Amino acid sequence: MFALALGLLALRWLPALPSGAGLLAMLILALMLLPFRTYPVAFFLVGLSWACISAQWALDDRLQPALDGQTRWVQGRVIGLPQHTGTGVRFELADSRSRTARLPQRIRVSWHGGPTVNSGEYWRLALTLKRPAGLLNFHGFDHEAWLLAQRIGASATVKDGERLAPARHAWRDGVRQRLMAVQAHGREAGLAALVLGDGSGLAPEDWQALQNTGTVHLLVISGQHIGLLAGLIYGLVAMLARYGGWPRGWPWLPWACGLAFAAALGYGLLAGFGVPVQRACVMVGLVLLWRMRFRHLGVWWPLLLALNGVLLIEPLASLQPGFWLSFAAVAVLVLAFSGRLGPWNVWQIWTRPQWLIAIGLFPVLLVLGLPISLSAPVANLFAVPWISLVVLPLALVGTALLWVPLIGEGLLWLAGGALDGLFKGLALLAAQLPAWVPAEVPLMYWLVSLAGAVIVLLPKGLPFRVLGWPMLLVAVFPPRDGVPNGQVEVLQLDVGQGQALILRTRHHTLLYDAGPRSGPVDLGARVVLPSLKKLGVGQLDMMLLSHADADHAGGAAAVALGLPVKRVVGGETEGLPAFLATQPCSSGEQWEWDGVAFELWQWSDAIEGNPKSCVLQVQANGERLLLTGDIDRAAEQAFLTSPLAVPTDWLQAPHHGSRSSSSWPFLQRLAPTAVLISRGRGNAFGHPHSQVLERYQALGSRVYDSAEQGAVRLRLGAFTPPTVARSQRRFWREPLP
Structure with missing residues (x-):
């Protein structure tokens, strides 16, 4: 069993899946080893083979490259719980069909400004299709792996649509709608997360409080509550049998075990039957089965059987962090209590x-x-019993009795009040001791x-x-891997349609642009700030914002709130948060950090916007980098009269490679050896323009595109090739173009 688990888990670290012939050879070898009683090797190969076959099915179900970016009419059924936001709705479409092409079975759909969509409905939609992709950084969340683990073969945006059939068998969505309609001290979304495992309605500040206090598992990961509910049902039947309240003709033990397991499965279905719930149901079932047979179960068998059970059902579960946290937490308790x-x-x-x-x-x-979370032990000390013994029973009973006037709503009102008090306490604790990003x-x-x-x-x-x-x-x-004197480590982050670069010398750090922000999506908080902390940066010596556009400066506030910043400089001071105390870009300003020279330039005739971008030249051991923001052709022409207009090794493509920038005289003068382009895949602006790419190609410049290669890391002053995030091979990532 342990060898089978190792084989199933080995999928997580494969750089590429074996070919069909390789899989067949592994299975034949496993069968040949069985007669010789080499069971560990045989079961390891069986587990690995099944995991690879399942993963290949998921990869084969991805959108065909030829359909990437195309718009097609698609029919399908809405599954899961649609997430309604202030700007639209997101949902998953299953059983997708198109008359003109083969489509993935599951598509993740975003409908900006769309109507109310309910689970179980059948729709005909005009979808602009995209292959599964996501931001790819050296230390960030791997969105491609998450999509594959969910077996989502494409993402899409809606151009138009019509409902073909109303919802059918969508009882979970109906329960959520009833929960969201009750009055529960404003904590209706929290109750939906606790009862249904659906955290889409929680506010960002609630998520932040849960993360900082290490209590996310209490509302979304409901595995421990499965065991609690089963234990309560079993204990209730046992108590009734002991004190004469149970019918004598009914053997109490089989009934107790059966009802407890039924309650566990029922709550599991209600909560969406995710990985933690699967693990809990398997373990509860094993414990009850052994209890009926009066056999000693041991401590590791249930965990090992649950691990194999979950991975045999869904081998891709190992790509999700929640899988590892769920089983690791149980393993820790088993190890501690058994000894x-x-x-x-x-x-x-x-x-x-x-x-x-x-x-x-x-x-x-x-x-x-x-x-x-440094406060997790203290927070869970009070939150676990409060949720388990107060909020959860009230929420489950209230949900079950919603059909009874006043009683169900009254219980949910009490549950919401108890949950509101917990959230307020967690927020206070999180403010004093936020989570640590090592x-x-x-x-x-x-x-x-x-x-x-x-x-x-x-x-x-x-x-x-x-x-x-x-x-x-x-x-x-x-x-820490220190940067030598006279060199600077440059990291262009993948922030989609925006820009953020981290420059580190031996003792100083500069951030050039802070990533985009659009509504609640702040990549300064999601990508830039965690990347700085992962690099061990304790403070920024300078945050240089080329100009005030949201795709360059949108994340600045989040970065400044998360790290001390000695100085903020901007090409534009208008439109930036006042607390940043932004200083204007001073053309000609020079300074030196650890043997590395820095100099600023700004077009004096620029009035506002892109032409006013603050340009930064960095020189280390004779190797040059030029960061240009979003300057246009007019600003480029003015730049050619400055002393910085010299041959450059590394050029950040002006305005993401827009047609309005990267003019031929500008490129001829700089003659860049390599070009950095930061942009979003399939962006609406058409960046980078084909004519601009042709100019780079004519100059022989190597192009490093964040949409294709992810984040780029280079060591300026060492004259060495850069490293791109996509070069870290994983079987679910598309190879480098």
Whole structure:
């Protein structure tokens, strides 16, 4: 069983899937090994083969490259719970069909300004189709992996549509609509998350409070509540049987186990039957089965069987961080509780699990690149019993009794009030102690930290157990790969249709542009700030905003609120938040950091907008980088009269490669060896323009495009080739063009 699990999990690290012949050879080898009783190797190969076959099916179901960007009429059924926002609706379309092309079975659809869409409805939609893609950074969330794990073969935006048939068998959506219609102290979305596992209605500040306090699992990941509900049903039947309240003709134990498992499955279906819920249902079923047979279950068998059960049903579950956190948390508790000698008192039973989980999940969160909540043990100490014993029972019973006038709504009103009080307390705690985003840790240091966590979790009295603490904390202060004097590390982040570059010398850091912001989507907070923290940046010496457009300066406020910034300079000071205290770009200003020269330039005749972009030249050991913002042809012509108009090794393409920039005289004078383009895939502006790309090609310039290659990292002053994020091979990523 352990070998089977290793084979299923090995899929997560494959750079490419084996060919059909390779899969067939693995299966034949596994069958040949069985007669020789080499079961571990055989079952490992079986698990790996099944995982690869399932993953290949998902890859084959992706949108064909020839259809990328095309608009087609598509018919399909809405599944899941549609997410209605202030600007439109997002939902998933299943059983997609088109008369002219083969389409993926599941498409993720966004309808800006669209009507109300309900689960189970059948629609005919004019969709502009796109292949699965997402921002790709060295330390960021892998959206492509998430889409594949959800078996979503395409994304799309709606041009037009009509409803062909009303909703059928959409009871989960009906329950959500009833929950959202009750009066629950403004916490109706929280109740929907708790009961249905649907967190789409939670406000961003609620998500931030949950993340900072390590309590996200209490509202969205409902695995522990499955076990709680099953235990309550089992205990209720056992109590009735003990005190004579259970019918004597009915054997209480089979009924208790059957009703408990039915309750677990019912709540699992209500919550969407995600990975944590699958794991909980499998484990509950095994415990009840062994209980009926009066057999000792042991401590690791249920977890191992649940792991294999989830991965056999959906091998791609290992691509999701929630899978690892869910099983790791249970494994930590199993390891801690199985090794104890003698009973724990009530205080220990209440407090110790939270600290043990915090210790055990530390290296897991670290390797997944997720924020680590320092207040999680304290927050969960109160939040877990409050949710489990107060909010959840009221919410479930209230939901079940919604058909009874006043009673169901009254219970939900009480549940909402209890949940509102919890959120207010979590917000206060989060404000005092926000989540910590650790810097990137080398593999060897992470392995030492993992070993330290395991040693700390072992029972007391074992020799050298105290050494686990310094081993665990090794990952908190890992060594930093310093930048040598006279060089600068340049990182162009993938922020879609926007721009953000991080420049680090040995002791200083500069941020050139801060990424875009559009409505609630702030890539300064989602991408730029976490990337700075992953690099170990404690403060910015300068944030240089080329101009005030939202695609360049939209994320500046989030960055300034998350990190100390010594100085903010902007090509435009109007339109930027007042608290940034932005200083105007001073053309001709020069300074030196750690042997690296910096100089600013701005067109003096520019009035506002793109032509007023603040240009930065960086020179390290004779290698030059020019960052141009969104200057246009007129500004480029003026730039040619400046002393900075010299041959340049690295050029940031003006205005994302727009036709209005990158004029031929400008490029001839600079003669860039390589060009950096930051833009969104399939953007509405047509960046970069084909004529601009032809000019770069005529000059022999190498083009590094964030939409195609993801983030780009280079070491200016070392004259070495750059590294692109897409070069990190994963089987779900399209290869480099």
